[in-house]
Amino acid sequence: MDEINSNKNPHxxxxxxIRALFIINTPAQAYTWRSTIKELIxxxxxxxxxxxxxxxxxDILRLEGFQIKTFNPxxxxxxxxxxxxxxxxxGYKVSRWYxxxxxxxxxxxxxxxxxxxxxxxxxFTDSEGMPFQNRLIKIFSQxxxxxxxxxxxxxxxxxxxxxxxxxxxxHPNYFTPDLSIFNELGLETNEKYVILRxxxxxxxxxxxxxGFTQADQxxxxxxxxxxxxVFISPEGYLCKELEKYKFPISYSRIHQALYFAQLLVTDTQxxxxxxxxxxxxxxxxxxxxxxxxxxxxxxxxxxxDLIYSFKDPEQAIQKxxxxxxxxxxxxxxxxxxxxxxxxxxxxxxxxxxxxDNYPQSLIEYQRKRxxx
Numbered sequence: 037m038d039e040i041n042s043n044k045n046p047h048x049x050x051x052x053x054i055r056a057l058f059i060i061n062t063p064a065q066a067y068t069w070r071s072t073i074k075e076l077i078x079x080x081x082x083x084x085x086x087x088x089x090x091x092x093x094x095d096i097l098r099l100e101g102f103q104i105k106t107f108n109p110x111x112x113x114x115x116x117x118x119x120x121x122x123x124x125x126x127g128y129k130v131s132r133w134y135x136x137x138x139x140x141x142x143x144x145x146x147x148x149x150x151x152x153x154x155x156x157x158x159x160f161t162d163s164e165g166m167p168f169q170n171r172l173i174k175i176f177s178q179x180x181x182x183x184x185x186x187x188x189x190x191x192x193x194x195x196x197x198x199x200x201x202x203x204x205x206x207h208p209n210y211f212t213p214d215l216s217i218f219n220e221l222g223l224e225t226n227e228k229y230v231i232l233r234x235x236x237x238x239x240x241x242x243x244x245x246x247g248f249t250q251a252d253q254x255x256x257x258x259x260x261x262x263x264x265x266v267f268i269s270p271e272g273y274l275c276k277e278l279e280k281y282k283f284p285i286s287y288s289r290i291h292q293a294l295y296f297a298q299l300l301v302t303d304t305q306x307x308x309x310x311x312x313x314x315x316x317x318x319x320x321x322x323x324x325x326x327x328x329x330x331x332x333x334x335x336x337x338x339x340x341d342l343i344y345s346f347k348d349p350e351q352a353i354q355k356x357x358x359x360x361x362x363x364x365x366x367x368x369x370x371x372x373x374x375x376x377x378x379x380x381x382x383x384x385x386x387x388x389x390x391x392d393n394y395p396q397s398l399i400e401y402q403r404k405r406x407x408x
């Protein structure tokens with residue numbers, strides 16, 4: 037079996053071995069869980085990974101040397117319920133032979149699989165804009181970990197932490213800037229550039245949502261290219277006119293590129309948070325923006341002034357130009373970034389400690405809050 041395990045350690049603090057099943061669907065989830073998984077293995081627990089063959093998800097996990105079970109996404113995007121059934125079917129097959137003691141993931145697939153298999157689940161979620169999924173997570177999960185700025189209340193099973201999932205891999209404890217990225221991009225050291233990231237909007241929670249149109253994308257390149265080099269990181273289709281701006285590097289180097297960029301302009305969610313954590317200004321535009329926007333983006337904008345979100349793409353383009361004209365842009369954002377980091381925790385270490393000591397860790401949290 038493709039199970040990751042190691043020999044017993046008699047000095048390990050846990051009283052019992054964990055048999056964890058991680059369900060990983062996106063590159064962001066792969067980045068979030070990879071160090072947690074490595075440390076759990078180091079603690080001599082057993083880990084099985086079930087990963088969806090989507091984007092660079094599989095590549096990120098295999099670069100770590102993990103053996104994984106994979107499955108392909110549903111081909112029918114018009115009936116998203118089939119995607120959940122697809123996830124559950126594959127999860128059930130793995131669980132039948134692996135017999136996990138706990139199931140860990142980001143969404144309703146891990147939640148429902150754990151319920152079907154009569155196992156506890158630990159779910160991390162940071163998106164309020166998924167009412168159907170959040171309702172199921174609230175009903176069926178044993179533990180729901182969210183950032184403390186998350187606007188929904190899941191009751192006593194909710195663990196609020198001062199951190200975002202992206203701090204599991206971009207916290208300074210794990211991320212070190214590497215100047216060689218300039219050479220990889222074909223640039224002189226410290227030459228200015230911007231990154232444009234365009235969403236495919238093909239996830240379950242992206243139904244009816246949209247971002248920059250093709251015309252908007254062309255307008256962005258035309259305007260920003262007057263000031264700096266432009267690189268595009270497309271999640272989906274990129275028109276032929278913009279192909280020459282496509283990133284010339286491996287996706288595994290995207291965070292180094294984000295760190296040194298003058299600016300990120302995007303209609304995605306995760307990369308906006310990643311850039312903000314790295315101290316790079318963000319201009320974000322999509323139809324999620326508004327009073328019901330995610331708590332993370334409201335906090336990053338209102339409390340830390342690290343990003344700017346617009347529903348109108350034209351306003352986003354104008355803001356991007358305005359920022360590029362600031363002479364000390366990166367210096368300003370480095371100071372803002374430090375304020376954020378001072379407020380936040382090492383999320384990876386929190387997750388390891390919580391899983392390692394579960395269920396006692398949940399009981400202790402509930403006692404502190406007077407819920408138990």
